[in-house]
Amino acid sequence: MNKITSFFIFLLWIGGVEAQTNTSLFDEGIRLLEAEKLEEAKSAFSKAIEENPKLKEAYNKRGEAKNLLEDFYGAIGDYNRALELDEAFAEAYNNRGVAKYNLGDNYSAIEDYGQAILKNPELAEAFANRGLAYYDMDELEAAFFDFSKAIELDPNDPDKYFNRAVIRAELQEYLSAIDDYSKSLELDSSDADVYNFRGVALFNLGNVEGALSDYNKAIEMDSTDALKYDNRALVHGTLENHEAALKDYNKSIALFPDDPDTYNLRGVVNYLLEKNEAAIADYDIALRIDPENSVYYDNRALAKIELEDYDGAITDFSISLELFPDDAEIYLQRGLVKFEIGDNNDGCLDLKAAQELGHPEARTEIKKNCK
DSSP states (O other): OOEETTEEOOOOOOOOOOSSSOOHHHHHHHHHHHTTOHHHHHHHHHHHHHHOTTOHHHHHHHHHHHHHTTOHHHHHHHHHHHHHHOTTOHHHHHHHHHHHHHTTOHHHHHHHHHHHHHHOTTOHHHHHHHHHHHHHTTOHHHHHHHHHHHHHHOTTOHHHHHHHHHHHHHTTOHHHHHHHHHHHHHHOTTOHHHHHHHHHHHHHTTOHHHHHHHHHHHHHHOTTOHHHHHHHHHHHHHTTOHHHHHHHHHHHHHHOTTOHHHHHHHHHHHHHTTOHHHHHHHHHHHHHHOTTOHHHHHHHHHHHHHTTOHHHHHHHHHHHHHHSTTOHHHHHHHHHHHHHTTOHHHHHHHHHHHHHTTOTTHHHHHHHHOO
């Protein structure tokens, strides 16, 4: 199945069907569904239902086709009919839960997954799907339990290890997350995203070289994802390989030119390379996209200071403080810039504000600069 955010969800594929009727139409629907010819599959299942209105599997499979066509209400209707025909039909509960999840109704989805598990406690997909719904509700411990149970029941599915790894990483259990990402790759080494996510976990553990290796592999496999370049750029920055970081940010922006954070981060790299005009140009773009981010103003101010544009820096620091008025560091920085233009009185006021907000260096700067 396709990923939803960073997870996989699981619709059940039923291989058999009760021999109540000629199954050629049903079998044709299965073939078309597997070929992702969804409208044709839906039509074949409808014809199978016309031939035998009590064929519960046909309602379940037509619901699956509708689910994949994003006709979630129509899918729920088919699953309801399948459950009217067989109230113990665990697969239909699971699939109805998926439709409800896709509609954003996590509570009802969890109820359906629970019913699926009650009817069939060996249904690994129901545990995995319930884990995803719990994750969306920020119930990480419950999600972890369900993904672990899904793996116990189905230990050869790489997607389930990937999903549990995401949970473990969110719980900051990075070593365990790496184990799960590695198991996922052992079972299926063809997914670039798993390398990327494992790289994030390695980076969070301080294994910069390991992270770089995983990001290199992820980009080699998928060179169209801006996020992968962003992640590798952070590693290059940590290694103080700023030119390589700049190249990765350039590639990220070419792929996805609407992310203000990437312009900001490229601006930081340009600043570190003493390319202050280029840094300011990047901060300008970031602020056009997101004019309410105080960090972008702070960073632009620092670049302006390097160019001795002290008035411009003070203006940026002032806007930043309007957005985030309790930032002691920015009061300190603005105060120091004001001394550069001879505005000692206002500079001391800023230093005192920084001191009141608890900045550890403010007292020393007050003694140095203020009478």
